[in-house]
Amino acid sequence: MNQPRLATKNDMPRVLELIKELAVFEKEPDAVEVTVSDLQNDGFGDKPKFTCFVLEIDGVVEGIALVYSRYSTWKGEAIHLEDLIVSHKHRGKGLGSLLLDEVVKYAYQKKVRRVCWEVLDWNTSAIDFYESKGANVMRDWDVVQLDEKGINNYVKNITS
Amino acid sequence: MNQPRLATKNDMPRVLELIKELAVFEKEPDAVEVTVSDLQNDGFGDKPKFTCFVLEIDGVVEGIALVYSRYSTWKGEAIHLEDLIVSHKHRGKGLGSLLLDEVVKYAYQKKVRRVCWEVLDWNTSAIDFYESKGANVMRDWDVVQLDEKGINNYVKNITS
Numbered sequence: 001m002n003q004p005r006l007a008t009k010n011d012m013p014r015v016l017e018l019i020k021e022l023a024v025f026e027k028e029p030d031a032v033e034v035t036v037s038d039l040q041n042d043g044f045g046d047k048p049k050f051t052c053f054v055l056e057i058d059g060v061v062e063g064i065a066l067v068y069s070r071y072s073t074w075k076g077e078a079i080h081l082e083d084l085i086v087s088h089k090h091r092g093k094g095l096g097s098l099l100l101d102e103v104v105k106y107a108y109q110k111k112v113r114r115v116c117w118e119v120l121d122w123n124t125s126a127i128d129f130y131e132s133k134g135a136n137v138m139r140d141w142d143v144v145q146l147d148e149k150g151i152n153n154y155v156k157n158i159t160s
Numbered sequence: 161m162n163q164p165r166l167a168t169k170n171d172m173p174r175v176l177e178l179i180k181e182l183a184v185f186e187k188e189p190d191a192v193e194v195t196v197s198d199l200q201n202d203g204f205g206d207k208p209k210f211t212c213f214v215l216e217i218d219g220v221v222e223g224i225a226l227v228y229s230r231y232s233t234w235k236g237e238a239i240h241l242e243d244l245i246v247s248h249k250h251r252g253k254g255l256g257s258l259l260l261d262e263v264v265k266y267a268y269q270k271k272v273r274r275v276c277w278e279v280l281d282w283n284t285s286a287i288d289f290y291e292s293k294g295a296n297v298m299r300d301w302d303v304v305q306l307d308e309k310g311i312n313n314y315v316k317n318i319t320s
């Protein structure tokens with residue numbers, strides 16, 4: 001099997017397809033507002049907002065891992081794994097492991113003290129996979145989000 | 161009451177005290193490895209890794225909000241609230257609200273479509289506070305971490 005490589009701008013149309021495939025699996029098919037040109041501008045400009053690894057099979061990208069830096073006030077710079085996606089038809093062949101290997105090597109080379117990500121608590125196959133790799137699934141920590149509408153309402157309330 | 165302001169390098173000793181106070185509350189008193197000089201270098205160099213707001217009472221910083229950018233593959237750039245801390249003796253006076261207001265205004269000005277953070281599921285007073293502000297506490301999303309030891313073990317296993 002190929003090894004993962006860094007994504008290029010030209011990979012972004014396929015990367016977005018995989019992002020949308022995952023959104024369907026996560027039961028939020030309409031949530032993806034990012035476009036191909038957003039990904040191309042945000043990931044490949046002067047100050048890239050993310051780093052993306054891709055894995056090809058027969059010349060087609062079938063898996064991606066998209067990461068960026070965060071900052072822990074306990075551990076300093078950390079690497080966040082935003083998406084680890086393998087196309088539906090290539091699940092169970094070890095692509096996810098190869099991509100996660102690449103992310104952890106990248107974090108190790110950057111000398112960070114933490115790699116973090118998020119998982120749906122009903123996605124037991126993902127949780128089993130992550131735990132088998134030594135990760136700690138912190139079931140007592142929940143994710144909180146204020147969405148675009150929430151931001152707008154919030155600002156309207158405090159300025160009116 | 162004062163309004164929040166941007167932190168300076170000189171605030172970092174007090175900011176670290178508040179970070180450590182929160183770590184005690186979260187039952188992880190020994191987890192803070194970051195030092196004052198880490199915070200000063202990481203927050204105030206050429207490429208700041210975070211932005212910190214502070215709120216003073218009687219000339220002493222009694223509350224902080226520390227944020228940085230993340231990247232959602234659904235919504236694009238997002239603001240992550242890493243820490244919202246009010247000193248124990250000044251809880252319940254509205255400092256947390258003023259700091260969260262500042263964070264949401266900052267996100268609004270940056271035109272991002274999401275503000276995100278994490279909460280301990282047993283911290284019901286924090287959860288009530290966040291929900292009263294319109295945030296969505298996603299109880300089905302858990303936080304996953306691979307710590308420094310986990311990173312080292314992982315790399316050792318895949319390279320041996």
